[in-house]
Amino acid sequence: MLIAVPAETQTHEKRVAATPETVGKLVAAGCTVVVEREAGHAARFPDAAYEKAGARLVDGFRACCADADLVLKVRAPSTVELKDIKSGTAVAALLSPFTNPLLKDYADAGLACFCMEMIPRISRAQSMDVLSSQANIAGYKAVLLAMEHYGRFMPMLMTAAGTVQPAKVLILGAGVAGLQAIATARRMGATVEVFDVRAAAKEQVQSLGARFVEVASDQDAEDSGGYAKEMDDDYKRRQSELVAEHVAKSDIIITTALIPGKPAPVLISEEMVKSMKPGSVIVDLAVEMGGNCPLSEMDQVVEKYGVMLVGVGNIPSLMATDASQLYARNMLNFIQPMLDAESGRLNIDMEDEVVAAALICRDGEFLKPQLLGAEVK
Structure with a gap:
């Protein structure tokens, strides 16, 4: 079985889909890499x-890819790359399933495409969960980016010249990225408040030493996959009022709120930004999906109303070595169970719920028509 690992070509992408460690394990399993x-x-x-x-x-x-049986990538194949992958080849990558206009083209090209973002959040698949491994890195790096642009200390300092108060950090969204941001900001000595629509996040937030800010509600804000879901208008109104109150008091805000398949919810309005102290910082981790703040600009650091807005996309790529190591191990853990030692081929078992969830097309058929916005005939 021939496995290809090409270089990534997307702008700002420094990660790689396989490391020497994982390549060695694939070779030991009988594959040619x-x-x-x-x-x-x-x-x-x-x-x-x-x-x-x-x-x-x-x-x-x-x-690299013309004769491959399996192509391992970080980013989805581009139009140019697609021409050099033969029909019948399997491809595993981050396919951006809700925004990628080429999904149907992959099916038309006869590829078997595994969308790594769609691996289900079940116990057996934790070691394959690329969203979690990369979000961990984003949450950590977001705090470092905030510190870079925040012109003051993070921890409390008691000096002969007086006491410096700790930075007040507000984190919007307590998913994997948010929880890592909490832990990192706390290690840096900041006081941390956290808002999340999911009441189930409260215990995790408090266990990390942060204060949980919540809107009282009887609604279930978590979907079956463990992600936050969109709430009704009344909840959004009360949420906005509560968030505005805490935004005005914050020195640093890190936003992580995303809803799968939808634009990022607007949590920090222009009026809220105006209410913040000069020199405050907002790191918008949702900028690639439109941003949790409408003033954020993709891949830019801008100052608006005296507030620095950090809109860096693809933050895991800023820590490419560790991000690649984790991504490559996720990929290896996903691929290994499908390696058939006897035939030397990839055994795509549609009875396996992990495989079935991740596979979006095969043999010219698109298997997830909901991703195209209309049923595929």
Whole structure:
């Protein structure tokens, strides 16, 4: 079985889908692994390390993927890349299922595409959960980005010249990224408040030493997959009033709120930004889906009304080495159960709920018509 690991071509993408560690395990399992030269360079994995692990190095995407049985990527194949992947090839990547206009093209090209974002949140699949592994990194790095642009101390300092009060950090969303941001901000000595629509998040937030801010409601704000779901207008109104009150008192805000398949909910309005103290910082982790603040700008750091808005997209790529190691292990854990030692092929078992959830197309058929916005005939 020939597995290809090409270099990523999307702007600002420094991660790689396989590391020398995971390549070595795939080779030990009987696979042939081809890696495009310098695929791991930006993530600090040299070509020599891949060769030592048993990979064969080639030049260019076409040479890497043209004969592959399985292509491992971080980002979804582009239109140009799609031309160099033969029909029948399996592809595993972050396919951006709710925003990628090429999904149907993958099916038309005869590919078997695994969407890593759609791996279900069940116990057996925790080691394959790329969203969680990458969100962990984003939550940590968001605090560091906030510190970079915040011109004051984070912890309380008692000096001969007087006492410096700790920074007040507000985190909107207590998912994986939010929880890591809480832990990191607390380690830096900040006081932390957290808002999340899911009441179930309260215990986790408090266990990390933060104060939970909640809107009283009888609604269930969590869907079956463990994600936050959209709430009714009355809840949104009360939420906005409560958030506005805490925004005005905050020095740093980190927003992480996302609803799968929908634009990011607006949590911080322009009026709220105006209410913040000069020198305050907002790090908008939802900027790639429109942002939790409408003033955030994609891949930009801008100042509005004296507030710094950090809208850096693809934050995990800023920590490409660790992000790649975790992503590659997620990928390996997903792929290994499908490796058939006898046939040397990929055994795609549609009775496996993890495989069935992640596979979006196969043999020219698109299996998740809801992602296209209309039923596929």
